[in-house]
Amino acid sequence: MKILEINYINFRNLDDSNTKFFPNLNLFFGKNGQGKTSLLEAVYFGATGQSFRTAKASEILKYGASKAGVYIVYEDMIGRKTLTVKFVNGKKEYSYNDKKVAYDEFYGKLNVVTYIPEDIILITGSPSVRRTFFDGEIAQTSNEYFQNLKSYNKILKIRNRYLKEQKTQSPEFSVYEEQFIYYGARVIAARLEYVSKISIILNLNYRKLFDDKKELNLVYSSDIGDLKKMSVEEIESLLKERIKKRFSMEKRYGFSLCGPQKDDFLFVLNGHEAKSTASQGEKKSIVFSLKLSEIDMVIRAKRENPVLLIDDISSYFDTNRKNSVLDYLEKRNIQVLLSSTGGLGIDSENFYVESGVIEYGKEIR
Ligand SMILES: Nc1ncnc2c1ncn2[C@@H]1O[C@H](COP(=O)(O)OP(=O)(O)O)[C@@H](O)[C@H]1O
Numbered sequence: 003m004k005i006l007e008i009n010y011i012n013f014r015n016l017d018d019s020n021t022k023f024f025p026n027l028n029l030f031f032g033k034n035g036q037g038k039t040s041l042l043e044a045v046y047f048g049a050t051g052q053s054f055r056t057a058k059a060s061e062i063l064k065y066g067a068s069k070a071g072v073y074i075v076y077e078d079m080i081g082r083k084t085l086t087v088k089f090v091n092g093k094k095e096y097s098y099n100d101k102k103v104a105y106d107e108f109y110g111k112l113n114v115v116t117y118i119p120e121d122i123i124l125i126t127g128s129p130s131v132r133r134t135f136f137d138g139e140i141a142q143t144s145n146e147y148f149q150n151l152k153s154y155n156k157i158l159k160i161r162n163r164y165l166k167e168q169k170t171q172s173p174e175f176s177v178y179e180e181q182f183i184y185y186g187a188r189v190i191a192a193r194l195e196y197v198s199k200i201s202i203i204l205n206l207n208y209r210k211l212f213d214d215k216k217e218l219n220l221v222y223s224s225d226i227g228d229l230k231k232m233s234v235e236e237i238e239s240l241l242k243e244r245i246k247k248r249f250s251m252e253k254r255y256g257f258s259l260c261g262p263q264k265d266d267f268l269f270v271l272n273g274h275e276a277k278s279t280a281s282q283g284e285k286k287s288i289v290f291s292l293k294l295s296e297i298d299m300v301i302r303a304k305r306e307n308p309v310l311l312i313d314d315i316s317s318y319f320d321t322n323r324k325n326s327v328l329d330y331l332e333k334r335n336i337q338v339l340l341s342s343t344g345g346l347g348i349d350s351e352n353f354y355v356e357s358g359v360i361e362y363g364k365e366i367r
């Protein structure tokens with residue numbers, strides 16, 4: 003997939019305009035505070051309906067504005083397509099090929115992978131950070147997962163309400179219980195499958211790019227048990243058993259104590275959890291390997307290259323490593339949009355960013 007063009011209105015400090023991208027490396031350079039990250043954020047917003055900087059969509063509104071919009075033209079193997087996200091009156095509206103669609107029809111059409119300095123939180127942050135991330139990744143290539151997760155979250159809310167209001171004796175509770183187990187097991191099964199696939203790729207990427215003497219694994223950690231290689235039915239019965247054991251406690255606490263909303267994804271480097279043992283440099287390398295592995299996961303699932311967004315590339319890599327990474331991406335014909343405060347000494351299409359204006363073809367100073 004390649005993004006051909008983006009249009010934005012009232013997006014942060016960007017001047018309302020459009021920018022055309024090239025099929026390979028696009029470098030956005032300029033001083034700090036000029037709008038480089040905002041541009042990448044606008045691309046991400048147009049592709050996913052989300053920001054990678056904030057959970058509050060209203061923050062992307064240009065100061066003083068009440069609505070904003072991003073329009074993207076991209077192409078995949080089939081042809082030219084468009085996506086629109088409008089943010090009006092606190093609500094988002096989505097279009098695909100100029101037709102209004104619901105979010106679940108919009109999400110995952112244009113696949114993007116991002117690498118931003120804040121991503122280190124995927125290692126250092128709480129389990130919910132990792133769940134949100136992996137849920138988004140799995141959903142971007144599996145609409146079935148998107149739907150199962152949505153149903154699960156809905157039923158989890160209802161179940162929690164019943165537990166809190168002590169209504170577990172009511173006849174409908176057992177119906178909810180069945181659905182809770184049904185969707186919960188499917189969410190867990192899909193995560194397990196994703197983890198088993200990406201873990202292999204992750205290790206290969208890490209060893210190839212960073213350290214061939216170490217072994218990196220991604221492990222799914224669930225409190226319902228050791229879940230290696232299990233069928234959905236087996237997971238269902240484990241989850242059921244676990245709930246039975248914990249039910250009196252759940253009633254006491256007034257919310258659900260087991261299920262995918264409690265699980266975690268662990269990065270394990272040479273047998274030790276990276277969160278507590280890896281060095282700062284190793285953490286960055288793990289996250290970058292993860293992002294490259296995501297690219298492979300998208301290619302496997304969709305037979306399409308995702309678009310890669312890299313913000314502030316110089317802040318993670320020395321020159322050698324940076325060149326080997328960019329070389330690798332170029333060989334694979336992946337469109338990359340990257341930002342930097344200075345030149346990178348690479349062969350790229352260059353855009354100069356100043357006060358929200360993006361200008362193509364300027365010499366890097
Ligand atoms: N909602 C907003 N409306 C207008 N300007 C904003 C908004 N949010 C941030 N800014 C400003 O936009 C400028 C560009 O920010 P950013 O894209 O992060 O710059 P860069 O990545 O080039 O360093 C900053 O000066 C910031 O204060």
Ligand SMILES: [Mg+2]
Nearest residue numbers: 038039040314
């Ligand atoms: Mg920035």
